[in-house]
Amino acid sequence: MLNPSNLTGIILAGGKSTRMGKDKAFLILEDKPFISHIVETVKQCAENVLIISNNQKLDSLGVTRHADLIPNLGPIGGIYTGLTLSSAEFNLVVACDTPFLSKETIDVLIDGIDDGHDGFIVQYEDVPMPLIGIYRKSSIACFKEAIDEGKLGLQKLLATMQTKIIVLPKSHSKSVWNINTLEDFKTIKKLKKET
Numbered sequence: 780m781l782n783p784s785n786l787t788g789i790i791l792a793g794g795k796s797t798r799m800g801k802d803k804a805f806l807i808l809e810d811k812p813f814i815s816h817i818v819e820t821v822k823q824c825a826e827n828v829l830i831i832s833n834n835q836k837l838d839s840l841g842v843t844r845h846a847d848l849i850p851n852l853g854p855i856g857g858i859y860t861g862l863t864l865s866s867a868e869f870n871l872v873v874a875c876d877t878p879f880l881s882k883e884t885i886d887v888l889i890d891g892i893d894d895g896h897d898g899f900i901v902q903y904e905d906v907p908m909p910l911i912g913i914y915r916k917s918s919i920a921c922f923k924e925a926i927d928e929g930k931l932g933l934q935k936l937l938a939t940m941q942t943k944i945i946v947l948p949k950s951h952s953k954s955v956w957n958i959n960t961l962e963d964f965k966t967i968k969k970l971k972k973e974t
């Protein structure tokens with residue numbers, strides 16, 4: 780198992796939250812904002828944690844924050860920024876809108892690391908999830924090339940890299956739940972109460 784000191788956590792918290800209509804990072808679930816849930820989980824797995832966002836309000840969390848080096852590119856720009864700033868070989872990339880992400884899911888991902896790949900991402904029910912992934916620092920070259928060519932889609936970029944897909948069992952369904960709309964948010968709040 781990878782030592783936490785060899786892993787940097789990169790939490791993406793920028794973007795426009797268009798579908799939600801308000802900043803997803805600050806939605807409150809169980810008395811704390813999404814971003815705090817995710818910071819707590821990532822800190823259990825990685826010694827160094829970076830938040831990538833232009834939002835200065837996030838500085839109250841006491842975690843190093845950095846603005847996107849190239850703004851308005853979407854998640855690919857956040858990952859590129861995180862990989863540029865990180866000095867670790869392995870980088871755990873997660874989004875602030877998966878508040879139930881568990882250490883168990885991250886451990887499955889870490890267990891999947893091998894020598895033959897540049898990126899490792901989870902897949903749940905046929906859906907590959909690049910924002911629950913681990914990327915080698917060296918993969919930054921692929922990110923830069925895609926950005927330079929204006930190809931900002933992550934799935935297509937991952938197809939050009941040596942990417943390992945790690946299929947999660949059904950027990951991880953809540954952990955990978957990505958909240959984008961008010962409807963999603965209402966559902967996840969109910970779910971937590973009931974389970």
Ligand SMILES: Nc1nc2c(ncn2[C@@H]2O[C@H](COP(=O)(O)OP(=O)(O)OP(=O)(O)O)[C@@H](O)[C@H]2O)c(=O)[nH]1
Pocket residue numbers: 791792793794795796797798799803831832833847850851852853854856857858873874875876910959
């Ligand atoms: N640093 C950074 N993070 C981003 C950027 N765009 C999206 N993200 C983050 O990436 C994750 C997935 O974002 P999306 O849901 O695809 O985009 P979004 O802008 O948050 O929301 P929509 O506007 O509804 O698509 C979230 O954690 C966002 O905070 C960006 O340009 N920079």
